[in-house]
Amino acid sequence: MRNYFPLLLMFVVVAATVGAIIVLSAVLGPKRRGKVKDSPFECGFQPFQLPTDRFFVRFYLIAMLFILFDIEVVFLFPWAVVFKALGWAGFWSIFIFIFVLGAGYVYAWRKGAFQWE
Amino acid sequence: MDGSLALEIPQIFPEIALSVFGIAILLLDTFLPKSKRHAATGIALAAIALTAVFTLGLVGEDGTFFSGMIVVDGFSIFLRITFLVVGALTVLASSSYATRENLAVGEFQALVLFAIVGMNLMAASNELIMIFLGLETLSIASYILLGIKRSDAKSNEAALKYFLLGSFSSAFMLYGIALAYGATRTTNLEAIGREIAAGSAGMTLIYVAVGLLFVGFGFKVAVVPFHVWTPDVYEGAPTPISAFMSVGPKAAGFAVLVRVLMVAFPAAYAKWLGLVWLSAVLTMFVGNCVALVQSNIKRMLAYSSIAHAGYILVAVATRNQEGVAALLFYTLTYALMNIGAFTIVSLVSRQGDRKTYLDDYAGLGFKQPGLAAALSIFLLSLAGIPLTAGFAGKFFIFRAALESKFVWLAIIGVLNSAISVYYYLRVIVVMYMKEAPDDWSPVAMSSSAIAVIALSVLGILQFGIFPDMLISLARSSVIGYR
Numbered sequence: 001m002r003n004y005f006p007l008l009l010m011f012v013v014v015a016a017t018v019g020a021i022i023v024l025s026a027v028l029g030p031k032r033r034g035k036v037k038d039s040p041f042e043c044g045f046q047p048f049q050l051p052t053d054r055f056f057v058r059f060y061l062i063a064m065l066f067i068l069f070d071i072e073v074v075f076l077f078p079w080a081v082v083f084k085a086l087g088w089a090g091f092w093s094i095f096i097f098i099f100v101l102g103a104g105y106v107y108a109w110r111k112g113a114f115q116w117e
Numbered sequence: 118m119d120g121s122l123a124l125e126i127p128q129i130f131p132e133i134a135l136s137v138f139g140i141a142i143l144l145l146d147t148f149l150p151k152s153k154r155h156a157a158t159g160i161a162l163a164a165i166a167l168t169a170v171f172t173l174g175l176v177g178e179d180g181t182f183f184s185g186m187i188v189v190d191g192f193s194i195f196l197r198i199t200f201l202v203v204g205a206l207t208v209l210a211s212s213s214y215a216t217r218e219n220l221a222v223g224e225f226q227a228l229v230l231f232a233i234v235g236m237n238l239m240a241a242s243n244e245l246i247m248i249f250l251g252l253e254t255l256s257i258a259s260y261i262l263l264g265i266k267r268s269d270a271k272s273n274e275a276a277l278k279y280f281l282l283g284s285f286s287s288a289f290m291l292y293g294i295a296l297a298y299g300a301t302r303t304t305n306l307e308a309i310g311r312e313i314a315a316g317s318a319g320m321t322l323i324y325v326a327v328g329l330l331f332v333g334f335g336f337k338v339a340v341v342p343f344h345v346w347t348p349d350v351y352e353g354a355p356t357p358i359s360a361f362m363s364v365g366p367k368a369a370g371f372a373v374l375v376r377v378l379m380v381a382f383p384a385a386y387a388k389w390l391g392l393v394w395l396s397a398v399l400t401m402f403v404g405n406c407v408a409l410v411q412s413n414i415k416r417m418l419a420y421s422s423i424a425h426a427g428y429i430l431v432a433v434a435t436r437n438q439e440g441v442a443a444l445l446f447y448t449l450t451y452a453l454m455n456i457g458a459f460t461i462v463s464l465v466s467r468q469g470d471r472k473t474y475l476d477d478y479a480g481l482g483f484k485q486p487g488l489a490a491a492l493s494i495f496l497l498s499l500a501g502i503p504l505t506a507g508f509a510g511k512f513f514i515f516r517a518a519l520e521s522k523f524v525w526l527a528i529i530g531v532l533n534s535a536i537s538v539y540y541y542l543r544v545i546v547v548m549y550m551k552e553a554p555d556d557w558s559p560v561a562m563s564s565s566a567i568a569v570i571a572l573s574v575l576g577i578l579q580f581g582i583f584p585d586m587l588i589s590l591a592r593s594s595v596i597g598y599r
Contacts, residue, residue, distance in 0.1 A: 089122070100140065103140045103143070103144055106144060106147070107143050107144060107147055110144075110147030110148065111147060
């Protein structure tokens with residue numbers, strides 16, 4: 001345990017120094033507030049709407065479809081790497097998988113999920 | 118393809134057939150003109166019939182397949198048939214409902230088929246991971262079905278509530294699975310049982326795992342104290358889906374509970390018996406006592422379904438073959454009476470599911486005697502009056518409890534049956550002893566709804582007056598069941 005004493009000492013010294021600097025600058029530092037100084041600087045734009053606003057549900061649909069077909073690729077890559085080792089069993093399994101996804105794609109397309117209007 | 122794997126595929130033909138037909142309905146629905154979309158109902162019924170043929174072809178099989186993931190035995194085949202009956206009745210009942218409420222028939226029927234796939238997989242899983250997969254297949258289909266009335270606030274509330282609590286309970290279950298795996302290094306139910314019997318598993322972890330799994334399944338089958346979602350969800354859901362939710366997922370949940378407790382954790386019997394015992398007593402009392410004061414008939418049936426889950430838990434507590442046979446008998450007959458009752462409720466509630474209060478049934482016995490008589494039979498059967506299947510089911514469960522020396526559970530069960538008579542009879546009293554309101558509008562019937570009601574009444578009387586056939590079938594299904 002004794003080996004760790006310097007480490008503890010460092011924690012205490014750091015905490016004390018940082019605390020002292022913050023307190024001192026808050027107490028002693030001059031405060032001249034102004035409109036320009038209070039505006040966000042180098043932190044992006046002035047927010048022009050609240051983040052709790054409602055937004056179009058179609059964004060959600062597009063995001064969901066994107067994830068669905070994105071995951072498809074996640075499964076295809078490992079299969080492609082070991083394509084020869086898996087042989088026909090792997091081929092037919094992936095074929096069925098793609099077929100089911102394809103059916104989902106046709107369904108989404110016929111339902112007009114890809115149309116923005 | 119790997120030869121041995123290909124040979125095992127017939128064991129899951131029922132699930133494959135249902136999935137293929139479900140996808141076909143979805144695709145067809147988008148290509149057909151709107152006037153022809155009701156064809157989905159016929160296709161779904163054909164799919165269920167074909168699946169029934171495949172399932173019956175498996176009778177006599179007994180073994181595990183796909184590296185021990187799927188088990189095909191009498192128990193799972195009996196349950197698969199139960200789910201097909203539930204599915205067929207739901208498809209029939211919802212076809213006229215979907216037309217009346219202007220819902221998408223194709224999606225509706227396809228989702229019912231996918232839900233049956235999930236329940237089938239649950240009944241046939243021999244693996245904690247497979248159980249979870251089946252459960253999620255069922256749950257995702259039911260989330261959508263509950264919220265399929267998109268413009269209805271209550272339907273949305275039901276879907277969201279079930280979704281949030283369902284995912285929450287899934288998390289509990291997964292944690293239980295993780296702990297069971299941590300203690301035994303396997304997720305295979307039989308292997309877990311062997312590891313525990315060999316004494317190589319840490320029992321503290323096992324007890325915690327059993328507790329967490331019980332929480333997960335308890336949510337799905339709605340036993341106290343995990344029942345709070347039930348009334349809101351059943352009330353807000355489209356009525357045929359309330360019927361489906363109160364019998365299908367419940368039966369599947371109990372199937373999994375029985376298999377997990379009896380195959381994987383028989384060594385922890387002394388511990389889980391306490392859980393099941395306490396939960397059974399609480400479930401019966403809370404379900405029945407709260408149902409007494411309900412004025413909305415859908416909420417009343419929801420609490421009644423909680424109470425029935427309590428009776429089924431009594432069968433689980435017995436842990437013997439007689440109890441499991443009684444459970445199989447009960448879930449099938451309970452499905453008939455509850456779907457029948459909910460179908461009539463959905464007819465009486467008229468368009469928009471508005472008239473679901475007890476007073477809306479005033480005078481139904483004189484205005485539409487056939488409908489009132491059928492509802493009376495369903496309610497009497499739910500109450501457990503002799504000559505109905507409900508009586509036979511309760512008789513088998515309580516007898517199994519007495520044989521296993523659970524005298525108190527049997528006594529509490531009978532007492533609760535007596536309590537329940539009050540709220541079931543109250544509906545009958547309102548139907549036959551109150552005058553119909555002046556602005557009475559006749560209840561619109563449809564041939565598919567009549568078919569559901571007639572089939573359910575026939576089944577209830579058949580299995581109520583001659584229960585021998587079904588119970589001996591159930592008994593032979595659980596022979597050799599550990």
